[in-house]
Amino acid sequence: MRFSGTLLTALVISLxxxxxxxxxxxxxxxxxxxxxxxxxxxEWEGIHAVFAxxxxxxxxVEDDQPRWSGESYGKTRVHAFNVRRGEDGFGNAxxxxxxxxxxxxSAVLHGPPGAHAWHLAPAEMVWFDKSSAEICAQIKDxxxxxxxxxxxxxxxxxxxxxxxxxxNPGPGREPAPGSAEETFAAIERWAAAGAPCPxx
Amino acid sequence: xxxxxxxxxxxxxxDPEMPLLWALRDIAGILGPKFGCGIAxxxxxxxxxxxxxxxxxxxxxxxxxxxxxxxxxxSSPAGLHPVQQAWLDEQVSQCGYCxxxxxxxxxxxxxxxxxxxxxxxxxxxxxxLCRCGTYPKIRAAIHRAASLKLARS
Numbered sequence: 237m238r239f240s241g242t243l244l245t246a247l248v249i250s251l252x253x254x255x256x257x258x259x260x261x262x263x264x265x266x267x268x269x270x271x272x273x274x275x276x277x278x279e280w281e282g283i284h285a286v287f288a289x290x291x292x293x294x295x296x297v298e299d300d301q302p303r304w305s306g307e308s309y310g311k312t313r314v315h316a317f318n319v320r321r322g323e324d325g326f327g328n329a330x331x332x333x334x335x336x337x338x339x340x341x342s343a344v345l346h347g348p349p350g351a352h353a354w355h356l357a358p359a360e361m362v363w364f365d366k367s368s369a370e371i372c373a374q375i376k377d378x379x380x381x382x383x384x385x386x387x388x389x390x391x392x393x394x395x396x397x398x399x400x401x402x403x404n405p406g407p408g409r410e411p412a413p414g415s416a417e418e419t420f421a422a423i424e425r426w427a428a429a430g431a432p433c434p435x436x
Numbered sequence: 437x438x439x440x441x442x443x444x445x446x447x448x449x450x451d452p453e454m455p456l457l458w459a460l461r462d463i464a465g466i467l468g469p470k471f472g473c474g475i476a477x478x479x480x481x482x483x484x485x486x487x488x489x490x491x492x493x494x495x496x497x498x499x500x501x502x503x504x505x506x507x508x509x510x511s512s513p514a515g516l517h518p519v520q521q522a523w524l525d526e527q528v529s530q531c532g533y534c535x536x537x538x539x540x541x542x543x544x545x546x547x548x549x550x551x552x553x554x555x556x557x558x559x560x561x562x563x564x565l566c567r568c569g570t571y572p573k574i575r576a577a578i579h580r581a582a583s584l585k586l587a588r589s
Contacts, residue, residue, distance in 0.1 A: 316477070318562025329552075330545035330560025335489045336476040342494045343453075347475040 276429025282414070282422050284368045286393075287375070289412040291402040295356050296363035302356055303364055308409045326355040341406030349409065351401035358382070372433035386427040394420035439500060441466060442509025452498025456490075457481045459497040460506065468507035468536050472565075479564030482537035483507075489544045491563075507536040510543055518588065519543050522581035530568035538564045542578050551582050 286292060290306030297303060300321035305312035322328040327335070337354035341347075357363075360380045363371050374380045381389060393399055394416050402412040414422075426432075439446050441464060448459045455474075460466045460483070469492055472480030476491035483492045486502035510517040516524070519542045529535050538561070545552055545560040552560070557578050566574065 318558060320559050322559075328559040329548035329556065330489060330541050331563050332488060335482075335563065336491050336494065338490075338495050338499055340496070340499075342475065344475055344494070346477075347494055348491075 273430060273432045276426055276432040277434060279422050279426035279429060280368070280372060280432065280434065283419060283426060284371060286402070286412050286414060286419050287363050287371050288366075288368070289402070291405050291409065291412045292399075293363040293365075296361055297356065298359055298362040298364070300356075300359075306410055321356050321359070324355075325358060326353075341401075341404070343407065345408050347406075349401065349406045352397040354398065367436060369434050369436045376431055376433070386423065386431060390420045390423035390427070393423060437498065439464075439497070440503040442504070442506055448497060450497055453496045454498075455493050456483070456495045456497045456500055456504070457492035460492060460504075466506055466508055470533055470536055472534070472537075476563075477565075478534070479537040479541065480534050482540040482564065484540055484544055487544060487547055489541050505540075507540055510539075517543065518584035519546065519577070519581040521584055522577040525580055526573050526577040528570050528573040528577045530570055534564060534566045534568075538566065538574055542574075542581060545578065546582055546585055550586060552578065 287296075290303075290309070294303040294305055301314040302319060302321075303312060304315055317331070319331065319333075320328050322332070327333045333354045333356075336348040338348075338350040339352055340350045342350065361374065361382065363374070366374070375389060376386065378384060382392075384392060400416050403415055405411050437448050437450075437452070439448055439459070441460065446464050448463055450459055450463060457469055457471060460469055461471070469483050470480040471493060472478035474493050476494045479491065481491055481493040482489050484490070484505040485500060487505075511520060515521070517539075519539050523529065523535065523539060528538075541561055541564050545556065549556050554575060557575050561571075561574060561578075
């Protein structure tokens with residue numbers, strides 16, 4: 237991922253907003269107030285609960301195999317059928333993600349889930365099997381978050397169709413906690429609080 | 437709705453949520469694609485949409501955008517598709533139920549990778565199950581088909 241000076245500036249501005257009384261997260265209508273590091277960490281715990289949830293983390297893997305894990309799946313396994321990341325994250329020749337995953341969830345129990353542009357997150361955006369501190373550091377690092385400011389991370393969580401699937405995963409799968417809007421707001425509050433990360 | 441299937445225009449009067457496989461088999465009378473599991477877990481129903489493989493048992497017909505190609509549409513007046521020919525040459529089939537899906541995935545693979553390695557084949561074919569266990573013959577047939585296809589081109 238490209239690291240741009242503009243994005244770094246945006247990140248610094250976003251983080252600096254925490255020091256301003258009555259500050260708002262950039263381009264957001266959600267009012268934010270200065271919060272202590274403790275409050276920021278509490279916000280992070282809620283955000284981490286979403287990012288580390290199997291509906292999200294199963295496709296944020298370091299290697300090239302998505303996982304099947306979580307309450308709905310029992311023992312953690314790699315995705316069946318020898319499914320692999322492929323060069324573009326959308327699978328391999330002959331077995332693309334879209335071979336089975338369409339634009340919507342299958343209504344049949346154990347049928348494949350679906351959402352627009354089903355694919356693996358880039359390998360540098362790894363959450364699966366990572367600690368809260370590791371995920372926190374990753375999400376703040378534009379080199380490992382898709383070149384996003386924290387505001388852009390929040391918007392991505394609120395607006396992306398594939399992210400939204402985590403809260404609407406289809407029959408038989410436990411959804412991620414909360415909602416996209418709640419997670420968006422939590423990221424804004426966390427950023428306004430200085431985006432603190434837990435220690436290892 | 438109107439579908440293009442194996443080069444022909446077909447009118448489908450069905451609920452858009454109906455799986456494409458049902459539309460093909462029960463409405464269009466195209467029986468080559470097979471029902472296996474109904475949850476995209478076996479590959480017997482595989483067809484191509486604009487050249488990309490999809491499991492027709494789970495794809496709502498209303499979501500189909502592009503030309504559908506089934507096992508019934510890959511040969512030409514000049515003869516069998518190289519993958520079909522290789523399947524015969526290698527005597528791949530045992531019961532044969534999965535072969536329509538296997539062949540369609542192999543066709544898609546060879547369109548993207550003209551001379552695939554064993555790893556390429558494994559990465560492509562992992563979602564097409566064969567309960568007779570003909571996997572070594574499937575792999576051999578794909579290598580043979582690649583040679584046939586390259587020889588014809």
